[in-house]
Amino acid sequence: GDSVTQMEGPVTLSEEAFLTINCTYTATGYPSLFWYVQYPGEGLQLLLKATKADDKGSNKGFEATYRKETTSFHLEKGSVQVSDSAVYFCALSRNTGGFKTIFGAGTRLFVKA
Amino acid sequence: EPEVTQTPSHQVTQMGQEVILRCVPISNHLYFYWYRQILGQKVEFLVSFYNNEISEKSEIFDDQFSVERPDGSNFTLKIRSTKLEDSAMYFCASRDRGRPNTIYFGEGSWLTVV
Numbered sequence: 001g002d003s004v005t006q007m008e009g010p011v012t013l014s015e016e017a018f019l020t021i022n023c024t025y026t027a028t029g030y031p032s033l034f035w036y037v038q039y040p041g042e043g044l045q046l047l048l049k050a051t052k053a054d055d056k057g058s059n060k061g062f063e064a065t066y067r068k069e070t071t072s073f074h075l076e077k078g079s080v081q082v083s084d085s086a087v088y089f090c091a092l093s094r095n096t097g098g099f100k101t102i103f104g105a106g107t108r109l110f111v112k113a
Numbered sequence: 114e115p116e117v118t119q120t121p122s123h124q125v126t127q128m129g130q131e132v133i134l135r136c137v138p139i140s141n142h143l144y145f146y147w148y149r150q151i152l153g154q155k156v157e158f159l160v161s162f163y164n165n166e167i168s169e170k171s172e173i174f175d176d177q178f179s180v181e182r183p184d185g186s187n188f189t190l191k192i193r194s195t196k197l198e199d200s201a202m203y204f205c206a207s208r209d210r211g212r213p214n215t216i217y218f219g220e221g222s223w224l225t226v227v
Contacts, residue, residue: 036218042220043204043218043219043220043221044156044204044218044221045218046216046218089155089156091156093216099144099161099208099216100146100158100161100169101146101148101158101206101216102158103148103155103156103157104155105154105155106154106155106156
């Protein structure tokens with residue numbers, strides 16, 4: 001079945017460092033891909049999405065490119081801030097049927113001042 | 114920005130008790146979902162609901178769980194006889210038929226079973 005694999009955390013970075021969180025997926029067909037962010041004690045917020053191959057999703061300085069050839073959707077940010085400390089979830093959704101979303105295990109990011 | 118609202122935000126219940134978690138999806142949405150996140154773990158799909166019936170459910174969604182859309186606005190998750198391992202954050206979500214790639218999540222309901 002469909003699945004999402006993302007790098008284990010926690011990831012600890014200093015402020016202004018470059019961030020990469022790897023995400024790969026397994027799915028039949030052409031799913032849509034997402035990154036969600038969960039700040040401490042809060043719910044899930046959609047960070048960015050891409051709906052087809054080679055699409056780049058971007059928001060708040062984060063970006064990820066839908067790579068069908070490598071089945072990947074890695075999250076990147078050029079310069080992280082303390083306020084980016086959160087758990088990041090990679091996810092996919094089929095574009096047919098009930099459109100349920102499958103999540104990766106989440107990667108916790110700590111950014112130190 | 115439209116939003117999905119959930120109540121209660123936090124509930125503590127005794128093991129064996131019935132719990133109902135409530136959700137108000139976005140008004141013109143047609144697909145509804147419940148997800149669960151045990152503390153520190155991944156977000157897991159429980160069930161999807163469309164056209165007044167379950168369209169898909171996971172292995173987690175066993176006979177102790179049920180969902181209902183009792184009126185035109187609410188979408189509820191009932192846990193019939195709670196167990197300790199049901200302690201988790203439960204997220205409701207909804208999606209518009211015309212925009213299948215845009216799913217909106219609620220803030221979640223924390224359930225603690227003691």
